[in-house]
Amino acid sequence: MGAEIERKYLLPAFPAAELANNELIQVSKQYIYQTYLAFSDDQEIRVRQLVDSSGESHYTHTFKSGHGMVREEVEYSITEPIYKQLLERTGLIPLEKIRTTLEADGLTYEIDEYKQIDLLVVEVEFSDLQAAQQFVPPTWFGRELGSEEEFRNKSMWVALQKR
Numbered sequence: 001m002g003a004e005i006e007r008k009y010l011l012p013a014f015p016a017a018e019l020a021n022n023e024l025i026q027v028s029k030q031y032i033y034q035t036y037l038a039f040s041d042d043q044e045i046r047v048r049q050l051v052d053s054s055g056e057s058h059y060t061h062t063f064k065s066g067h068g069m070v071r072e073e074v075e076y077s078i079t080e081p082i083y084k085q086l087l088e089r090t091g092l093i094p095l096e097k098i099r100t101t102l103e104a105d106g107l108t109y110e111i112d113e114y115k116q117i118d119l120l121v122v123e124v125e126f127s128d129l130q131a132a133q134q135f136v137p138p139t140w141f142g143r144e145l146g147s148e149e150e151f152r153n154k155s156m157w158v159a160l161q162k163r
Contacts, residue, residue, distance in 0.1 A: 004073040005132050010142035011120040018140055027101040029053050033094035036157050044154050047086055059083040068147050069132055095157040116160055
């Protein structure tokens with residue numbers, strides 16, 4: 001299993017000014033449909049359809065384990081027929097978000113704009129725990145969300161199913 005090391009922050013607004021003055025470079029933008037197939041307190045299995053700016057889709061299956069800044073993660077590609085087979089007749093509503101990937105100063109920022117919830121967040125992934133702990137967020141970041149349960153994708157998805 002690989003480790004995912006990330007920190008997550010609330011964003012008060014999309015960093016349009018930082019993009020305009022080239023402090024940030026946009027790498028990609030994609031629409032994500034995310035559905036959980038199984039989960040417990042510390043594990044989750046999800047599938048995603050990712051649609052890029054050209055309209056092309058690809059699909060992933062992911063297993064995550066753990067809590068906090070460092071989690072175990074196994075993610076791999078699956079075919080569209082497998083994705084559809086996993087979801088057919090479930091009646092599950094995918095969590096929808098637009099992910100904009102930006103780069104600056106050797107770091108990658110993933111901004112998620114949730115479509116069914118009024119929420120904008122940014123995640124930063126790191127190669128090791130020391131880099132994550134030493135990270136100083138830019139001024140355009142809001143407060144750190146850390147391990148606040150209500151801001152975890154799984155929690156938002158569960159609430160969406162109850163609507």
